[in-house]
Amino acid sequence: MAELGNRPTPPDVDRVAASRAAIAARRARAAVKATIASGDVSSLTVLDRSSEEPEGIEGRLRVTEFLLSVPAIGTTKMHEALERLAISPAKRLGGLGKHQRVRLREYLVDREAANHGRRPNRLVVLAGPTAVGKGSVAGYIRENYPDVLLSVSATTRSPRPGEVDGVNYFFVDDAEFDRMIGAGELLEWATVHNASRYGTPRRPIEQALEAGRSVLLEIDLQGARSVRAAMPEARLIFLLPPTWEELVRRLIGRGTEDSAEQQRRLETAKVELAAQDEFDYRVVNSDVADAAREVVDLMKIRTAPSRS
Ligand SMILES: Nc1ncnc2c1ncn2[C@@H]1O[C@H](COP(=O)(O)OP(=O)(O)OP(=O)(O)O)[C@@H](O)[C@H]1O
């Protein structure tokens, strides 16, 4: 009897569970706060863009509580941030969409940079299927947005008429490309369309980022994946055609590949289109100037993106 009498009654069980949950939530808040204070927000698993649905204690925190844990964010700043990031105050961290998590993470990383007197620099990857207009959009950005450094890739393919060495590409032979790989000079490289090799020279990018400039890489899907693995802070944008038919029209209309090469490129295009969800943002290229502006806006994190 005495033993039975010492057992918690059902309401006690509820109270014990509630108090355990409260302690766990307090610990989670403290852990998040400590992580943020350490200046390493990127280590918060809940903001990891690769984890599909973050679970656990971090995931159960309300986004409002989370933001209020960040030093120097009070109620007003918290509400401003949520509005800017297009996140409802009712959300829990675990309930954020992938793109909301990306935006929240970038907001915190940029704050951190500003707190340490650094300008938030931005590495942006523009990828998409063949002939969607990546080169056209990137070229428009080079002409009209001089603040953005457009990376010049090395390639083993031959120049097309009008292409200039050092402007469109560094045209190199296989031996030189091998040397660049061996010397660690490339941030990433890939064989594209089962044909030529293309790679991103590392040094100019590092120098530009160190100087606080934004950098745009116009590369293929494999390259985008490699950059994400090497530099998780990179923002990945996928350029889409208005329709598949328009893509084919652009490829054929460009007239720079023979029909066998066009077929090869369209095969790759199907694979690339199927991977568009891996990207942080999608931009439809109906008009080059509009698409370029959208890409530059995303580099500046000026507006909330079109997807959540
Ligand atoms: N918004 C647009 N409207 C109509 N035509 C466009 C548009 N954007 C690009 N084009 C045309 O589509 C063709 C392909 O464009 P571009 O060469 O820029 O594509 P790309 O994505 O860089 O291709 P690739 O990956 O094969 O190098 C070009 O002839 C270009 O002028």
Ligand SMILES: Nc1nc2c(ncn2[C@@H]2O[C@H](COP(=O)(O)O)[C@@H](O)[C@H]2O)c(=O)[nH]1
């Ligand atoms: N992985 C990389 N891909 C690159 C790089 N530079 C360009 N590209 C991509 O190659 C294809 C074909 O380009 P094209 O000029 O021959 O039509 C296209 O998808 C480019 O985005 C690079 O450095 N790395």
